Amino acid sequence: MNIAIVGATGNVGRKILEVIEKLNFEFSDLYLIASDKSVGKKITFKNKSYSVVGLNNFDFSKVKIAFFSAGSVIAEKWAPIAAKKTIVIDNSKHFRMDKDIPLVVPEVNPEALTIYKNKIKYDLIIISTGKFNHFSR
Numbered sequence: 001m002n003i004a005i006v007g008a009t010g011n012v013g014r015k016i017l018e019v020i021e022k023l024n025f026e027f028s029d030l031y032l033i034a035s036d037k038s039v040g041k042k043i044t045f046k047n048k049s050y051s052v053v054g055l056n057n058f059d060f061s062k063v064k065i066a067f068f069s070a071g072s073v074i075a076e077k078w079a080p081i082a083a084k085k086t087i088v089i090d091n092s093k094h095f096r097m098d099k100d101i102p103l104v105v106p107e108v109n110p111e112a113l114t115i116y117k118n119k120i121k122y123d124l125i126i127i128s129t130g131k132f133n134h135f136s137r
Helices: 011-022 072-083
Strands: 003-006 030-034 041-046 048-051 065-068 085-090 124-127
Touching: 003 011, 003 072, 003 085, 011 041, 065 072, 072 085
Parallel strands: 003 030, 003 065, 065 085, 085 124
Antiparallel strands: 041 048
C-alpha cells in the first residue's frame, strides 16, 4: 500500500512519520508532500532517503491513504481533490463540523467508519487530535 503525507516537512508531518515508524506501519511507497519551497528537500526515513514533492502536481491516485497535516487552508482546497482518488485522513479543524464527514477518534468511536462508509460526501476521515498521538499507544 502506498501512502502520502501532505505537510511532511512540518511538525505534525514529522510526528506522523515517527508514529508510522513506531507502529511499524507497512507501506510500499511513501510520498512526502509539501509546499513548493520544500520541493527537492531530502528526508531520511527508515534508512531510505525520500525527496519531497510538491502538492500542485501530485497525483493522489498513486496512494491508498493520504495523511493531511498542513492546516485548514490546505485541507479546504486539497482534501476534496485528493479524496476523489484516495482515502484522506485530515487532522485540521476545517471539516470537523461537516455532518457528512465522520469525525473519528479511534479509541472513542471507531464504529464511525462503518456508519459513514456509504454516506461520506468525500472519502474523507477526520481525526480530532492535532498530533496523531492516539495512534502511538
